[in-house]
Amino acid sequence: MRRFAMIALILSLGIPHLSRGETPPAPPSSQTLATIIETTRNAWKVPGVAVVIVRDNTVIYCDAHGVRDASRPDPLTTDHVFPMASCSKAFTTMLLAMLSEEDKLRWDDSVRRHLPDFRLQDPQANLLVNVRDLVTHRAGLGTFDLLWYRAPWSTREMIARLGELPPAYPFRQGFAYQSVMVTAAGEVAAAAGGKPWAELVRERIFQPLEMTDAWTDTRSIPVSRRAVGHIRTPMGEIVAVPWYDQPEANAAGSVHLSANACIPWLKLLANRGTFAQKRLISESTFNQLRQPITRMPFSGLERALAPDCERMDYGLGWVLQSYRGHAMMLHGGTIDGFRTQITILPDQRLGIALLNNLHSNRMNQMLSNSLVDAVLGLPAKDWNTIGLTAVSAEERAEQKRLSKQAAERNPDAIPNAPLAAYTGIYRNALFGTARIELHNGRLQWQHHGFRQPLSHDAFDTFTFVDPFLGREQFRFGLRPDRVVLGVMAFDIPFERISNLPQPMMP
Numbered sequence: 001m002r003r004f005a006m007i008a009l010i011l012s013l014g015i016p017h018l019s020r021g022e023t024p025p026a027p028p029s030s031q032t033l034a035t036i037i038e039t040t041r042n043a044w045k046v047p048g049v050a051v052v053i054v055r056d057n058t059v060i061y062c063d064a065h066g067v068r069d070a071s072r073p074d075p076l077t078t079d080h081v082f083p084m085a086s087c088s089k090a091f092t093t094m095l096l097a098m099l100s101e102e103d104k105l106r107w108d109d110s111v112r113r114h115l116p117d118f119r120l121q122d123p124q125a126n127l128l129v130n131v132r133d134l135v136t137h138r139a140g141l142g143t144f145d146l147l148w149y150r151a152p153w154s155t156r157e158m159i160a161r162l163g164e165l166p167p168a169y170p171f172r173q174g175f176a177y178q179s180v181m182v183t184a185a186g187e188v189a190a191a192a193g194g195k196p197w198a199e200l201v202r203e204r205i206f207q208p209l210e211m212t213d214a215w216t217d218t219r220s221i222p223v224s225r226r227a228v229g230h231i232r233t234p235m236g237e238i239v240a241v242p243w244y245d246q247p248e249a250n251a252a253g254s255v256h257l258s259a260n261a262c263i264p265w266l267k268l269l270a271n272r273g274t275f276a277q278k279r280l281i282s283e284s285t286f287n288q289l290r291q292p293i294t295r296m297p298f299s300g301l302e303r304a305l306a307p308d309c310e311r312m313d314y315g316l317g318w319v320l321q322s323y324r325g326h327a328m329m330l331h332g333g334t335i336d337g338f339r340t341q342i343t344i345l346p347d348q349r350l351g352i353a354l355l356n357n358l359h360s361n362r363m364n365q366m367l368s369n370s371l372v373d374a375v376l377g378l379p380a381k382d383w384n385t386i387g388l389t390a391v392s393a394e395e396r397a398e399q400k401r402l403s404k405q406a407a408e409r410n411p412d413a414i415p416n417a418p419l420a421a422y423t424g425i426y427r428n429a430l431f432g433t434a435r436i437e438l439h440n441g442r443l444q445w446q447h448h449g450f451r452q453p454l455s456h457d458a459f460d461t462f463t464f465v466d467p468f469l470g471r472e473q474f475r476f477g478l479r480p481d482r483v484v485l486g487v488m489a490f491d492i493p494f495e496r497i498s499n500l501p502q503p504m505m506p
Helices: 003-012 030-044 085-101 123-128 155-160 178-191 196-207 261-268 284-291 300-305 363-376 381-407
Strands: 049-053 058-066 081-083 229-232 238-241 256-260 319-323 326-335 340-347 350-356 423-428 434-441 443-449 450-458 461-466 470-478 485-490 492-498
Touching: 030 049, 030 155, 030 363, 030 381, 049 363, 049 443, 058 261, 081 340, 085 178, 085 196, 085 284, 085 326, 085 340, 085 485, 155 178, 178 196, 256 261, 256 461, 261 340, 261 350, 300 381, 326 363, 350 363, 363 381
Parallel strands: none
Antiparallel strands: 049 058, 049 350, 081 256, 229 238, 319 326, 326 340, 340 350, 423 434, 423 492, 434 443, 443 450, 450 461, 461 470, 470 485, 485 492
């Protein structure tokens, strides 16, 4: 039945499929691809994007469009380096796959076979968690990005703190994107491979693929080689932001590449484990990476952006979906000021890398679709209109919600204590210490390098808005005598442990 359903889907989409032995369509010209890219970049108002397209062992396209820095005319180039962010996870699962072929680990190994001190709070998860669970976001933990994002502690300390997180859903019965679990997977690789994760990635992947413009931390990347990240302000202005510093390698998100360095990585993936006629992993092992394991939520904006897709799953470091009748592996990455995406159609031996320098935009997904259509000769769709319409509808709905909330706000719902009473030192055993101060008549939250004002909503509820962490409500708890006990921030309880220290008298 599934086979007939797929045939019906293909026919309904009008997709031209190749008969056995039939020659695939000639690739579009560089000018055609450049026009698609530049039209898309302008539609989404992205300062710059570097694009690589590989088919079989041939580079169809490798060029950069736009500027490195929106405040300067210097062009972006394919030599500029981008943080790959969560696209790094595929390097970790590739490394684990290589080690599995050498019988140094198995996907179903208990994590504690390799990391004896690894613990989870949920008894069932703690007993059964295996290597596969670490990289498929199904182990029962919530996202809790503050466990790693701008955190002052080491990767090993991040992993140790996983054992104190309460479960968010039953073990292997849900999906929540959890980066620190992938960090733990990197430590599993290190234990099995006998060397640190970064060293293994260099020896097993970067060096065999001749990836010279590749790093696993930010310490040695020359500033002149770095692309400049940007955010779009609430007023629509595009401004540069500092790089996210990663002095320590992290298996979940610290790979940094230029577009040129993406070429051999795409060749390896598009050719299912082969590079330059040498096989780095067997095809059967590669195919394990693309097996669906965890079903992902797929509704709202995500569904509107992928109207041809029926469902999304997560495999071993990859998002898996069908695209107009073709199997697709993809992954995105977002970190301060940047958005990256790797798209692989393994059955078509097609790979695409998109590196852009505007935070958290949806251009890459739409550009990837347009380029796949062009290369495979599929009927063209106006993906820019589809994507911009969906994003605009989402933004209007959010603005309507906020406007309704503002209109319903009770002007008499003033804080239950003077603002100064909310200031102090706050602490959570897992997420560390925060400060709340008065600054220009407003409360200001300070934690892990963040310094953001809190806007009053009603009574003891305030709103935090950050370009990277989004909008969050802070709910303070008070005793009857109006002494502040703590605050629930990012769904994390912080206890108020002391007043702010008084400034020293001169």
